[in-house]
Each structure stands twice: as structure tokens, then as C-alpha cells.
Amino acid sequence: MTERMRVGIVGASGYGGVQLVRLLLDHPNLEIVYVGGKSSAGQSFSELYPHLDQQFDLMIEPIDLDVIADRCEAVFLALPNGLACDLAPALIAKGCKVLDLSADYRFQNLDTYTAWYKKDREDRDLAETAVYGLPELYRSSIQESNLIGCAGCYCTASLLAIAPLLKQGLILPETAIIDAKSGASGGGRQAKVGMLLAEAGNSFGAYGVAGAHRHTPEIEEVCSELAGHPMRIQFTPHLIPMVRGILATVYATLRDPGLVREDLLTIYKAFYRSSPFVKILPAGVYPQTKWAAGTNVCYIGVAVDNRTDRVIVLSAIDNLIKGQSGQAVQCLNIMMGWPETLGLPTLAFYP
Structure with missing residues (x-):
């Protein structure tokens, strides 16, 4: 049996962390040798998530970069925005591959990051080497990188829906609108009033309206690259009272109103x-x-409204898997030259 690659998770106690544990335990080429956190340090992982007791009971350790680098060949950083960029430079310097699940390494333009996330950076040279972790668009670059900024959940659903339209010049870019809905797990595990059942249950509402959501500049940066010129996107997120999942609906005016759905399906x-x-x-x-x-x-799914000359593209993902931890594992598979699908689930429980 081939020796498995040793990996660690920093920020293991959140939803991204527990999803990673589940996926990594099922991965034939990976072995979890470290889980770390700040507030949860000193607890066994099964204290936080008792359902994993029979399969996984590592102790959550303090975040010690020397310990991590000594044990791990690759590290997943499942931390709040603004923390990964304080850890990644040392881990990269010590020879680790780093996959960041936060926004810290998603932006080519760090001035955009600073404006939206209010974090001054001292790692600009390193950040310029990071690759945006959306495999369907940046597969070859991911394969050659040691630092991946995994794409955001809303961004993944939205960009996969709109990318062919922009890359092929099929729409008038200024007409693009993205209307997206997410389950409550997208807000993380920390207690928030708006996520309480009494607040969010039996209700449906928008937030981050009029370009206020932090995923807006991330979507715009990639869309601008795909289109070949600067773009602004009208993006409106909504909270829907379910645990997991994102549905993104993209609307745009076709450049050629003669295109029909079958043409677009062939292109996609x-x-x-x-x-x-x-x-x-x-x-x-x-x-x-x-x-x-x-x-x-x-x-x-793709539709064309011939009355309005608009294309409508709908995209559905699991925000915690393809929108977060699964995407990170997919990126690591590519970095290592393994089959892209290795260790990743493709069939949902239904209903």
C-alpha cells in the first residue's frame, strides 16, 4: 500500500472543518495528522462532533506553525477572513502546500481585498503567486501552484453558471444579473441572531443588497478576466430557511437574439x-x-426567453462541499496529479 499524504486542518471546529474531516477520512490517498484551533484547542474532535467518535477522535491542538509544518505536507486553512494570510507565508516557506478556504488569497488585486475586508497585508509578493481555486476555470494553474485561494460558495455557483456566456462573448456583459439563495450553514457555526430558527424559519429575505456583499468583488474580478474587460455585476444574495445548498440564477441579454436553448446547451x-x-x-x-x-x-440548467432575448442559467451546489471543503480537496487532487474526482462524493441522499 502506498504511503498516504499527511494533511492538517487549521480551524477544524467550524462547518468547513467538519466537512473536510468527513471528506478526508474517505480519501484513499490522504491521512489527517493534525487538527488545530484557538477556542477549541484541548478538546477532542468527538466532543464537538460526537457522531464522528468511532472514526475520528484526534485532539484539537493549539495553532503552532512549526508543529504543523513538521507533520503535514498539505494544510487546509478553514479560518475566518483575515487570519489565513498571517499563517500561510510561514507554512509555504516551510514547504507545505496551502489551501485557504477564506477570502485571503482569492484576489489578484490586493487593494480590492483591503477595501472590502479591511485588512492590511504584508504578504503581497506571496499573494501574487496564489491561484484562484475554481478548478473548472483554472485547472492548469492549480496544478502548478502550492497556494490556492479556494473560491467562495456564492462565487462558485455564479461563476460556473456565467463563465461560458462571458468567455464566448454570448451576452451583453452590462446586462448580467445574479440572483442567488443560500442555506443557513453558509453563515458559519458561530451564533448569530439572524440565523436563529425563530428569526430565519418560515421566512425568506435578501441581504447584502446593492453590491454590498463581499462576494461581489470576487465575482466581478473573475468575470472581468473572462470577458476581457472590466465588469460590474448586479449580485443579490438571499437567506433561505434550509441548512445547505445554493441556487444561483443568472439573467443576461443575448448578443445574438437568434440563439436558442439548444445552441446554448451545446456550448455549455x-x-x-x-x-x-x-x-x-x-x-x-x-x-x-x-x-x-x-x-x-x-x-x-439553461433556458432562453425569446420574448425578452434573455438567457437564464440556473446553478445548484452544496455550499459546504463544492462551495467550500470539497472544492479544496478537488484542488489538492489536481495539485498532486491525482484523478480530480478522487475521494469526492457525486451522488446525494434522496429525498
Whole structure:
């Protein structure tokens, strides 16, 4: 049996951390040798998540970069925004591969990051070497990198939906609108009044309206690169009273009003022909979050409204898997030259 790669998780106590534990335990080529945290240090992982007791009971340790680098060949940073950039430079210098699940290494332009996340950075040279962790768009760059800024959950669903339209010049870019809904797990595990059942249950509302959500500049940066010129995107997120899942709906005016749905389906299938986790649905079938729950799959449906000359693209993912931890594992698979799908679930529990 080939020796497995030793990996660690920093920030293991949150939803991203526990999803990583589940995925890494099922991965044939990886072994978890370290889990670290600040507030949870000193507890066994099964104290936080008793359902894992029979399979995983490592002690959560203080965050010690020397210990991490000594044990781990690759490290997943599942931390709040603004913390990974304080740890990654030392880990990279010590020879670790780093996969950051926060926003710290997602931006090519660090001035944009600073403006939105209010964090001054001292690692600009390193940040310039980071690769945006959306495999379907940046697979070859990920393969050559040791530092990945994994794409955000809303961004993943939105960008996979809109990328073929921008790359092929099929829409008028200024008309693009993204309307997206997320389950409550997207807000993390820390207690927040707005996430209480009494607040969020039996209700449905928008937040981060009028370009106020932090994923807006991330979406815009990648869209601008795809389109070949600066873009502004109208992005509106919503909280929907379910645990997990994102449904993103993209609206845009077609550059050629003669295009029909079958044309676009052909284009989408060709664009994602080498992307095993993107499933383009047949004509008239539109994705549901339940289909993606617990998997690393993105389901995409396409429609054309000939009355308005608009294309409508719908994208469904699990925000904690394809939108977070599964995406990170997918990136590591690519970095290591392993099959992209290795250790990642593709079939949801249903119903």
C-alpha cells in the first residue's frame, strides 16, 4: 500500500472543518495528522462532533506553525477572513502546500481585498503567486501552484453558471444579473441572531443588497478576466430557511437574439466537457439544491426567453462541499496529479 499524504486542518471546529474531516477520512490517498484551533484547542474532535467518535477522535491542538509544518505536507486553512494570510507565508516557506478556504488569497488585486475586508497585508509578493481555486476555470494553474485561494460558495455557483456566456462573448456583459439563495450553514457555526430558527424559519429575505456583499468583488474580478474587460455585476444574495445548498440564477441579454436553448446547451456541454463535477441538464430540466446536497457536483440548467432575448442559467451546489471543503480537496487532487474526482462524493441522499 502506498504511503498516504499527511494533511492538517487549521480551524477544524467550524462547518468547513467538519466537512473536510468527513471528506478526508474517505480519501484513499490522504491521512489527517493534525487538527488545530484557538477556542477549541484541548478538546477532542468527538466532543464537538460526537457522531464522528468511532472514526475520528484526534485532539484539537493549539495553532503552532512549526508543529504543523513538521507533520503535514498539505494544510487546509478553514479560518475566518483575515487570519489565513498571517499563517500561510510561514507554512509555504516551510514547504507545505496551502489551501485557504477564506477570502485571503482569492484576489489578484490586493487593494480590492483591503477595501472590502479591511485588512492590511504584508504578504503581497506571496499573494501574487496564489491561484484562484475554481478548478473548472483554472485547472492548469492549480496544478502548478502550492497556494490556492479556494473560491467562495456564492462565487462558485455564479461563476460556473456565467463563465461560458462571458468567455464566448454570448451576452451583453452590462446586462448580467445574479440572483442567488443560500442555506443557513453558509453563515458559519458561530451564533448569530439572524440565523436563529425563530428569526430565519418560515421566512425568506435578501441581504447584502446593492453590491454590498463581499462576494461581489470576487465575482466581478473573475468575470472581468473572462470577458476581457472590466465588469460590474448586479449580485443579490438571499437567506433561505434550509441548512445547505445554493441556487444561483443568472439573467443576461443575448448578443445574438437568434440563439436558442439548444445552441446554448451545446456550448455549455462543450465548455465543461472535461469537468466531471459539472452536470449540464437536459432541455426543460432545472436544478434543485437537493440534488447537489452532500456532493461536489454543480448542476446547471439553461433556458432562453425569446420574448425578452434573455438567457437564464440556473446553478445548484452544496455550499459546504463544492462551495467550500470539497472544492479544496478537488484542488489538492489536481495539485498532486491525482484523478480530480478522487475521494469526492457525486451522488446525494434522496429525498
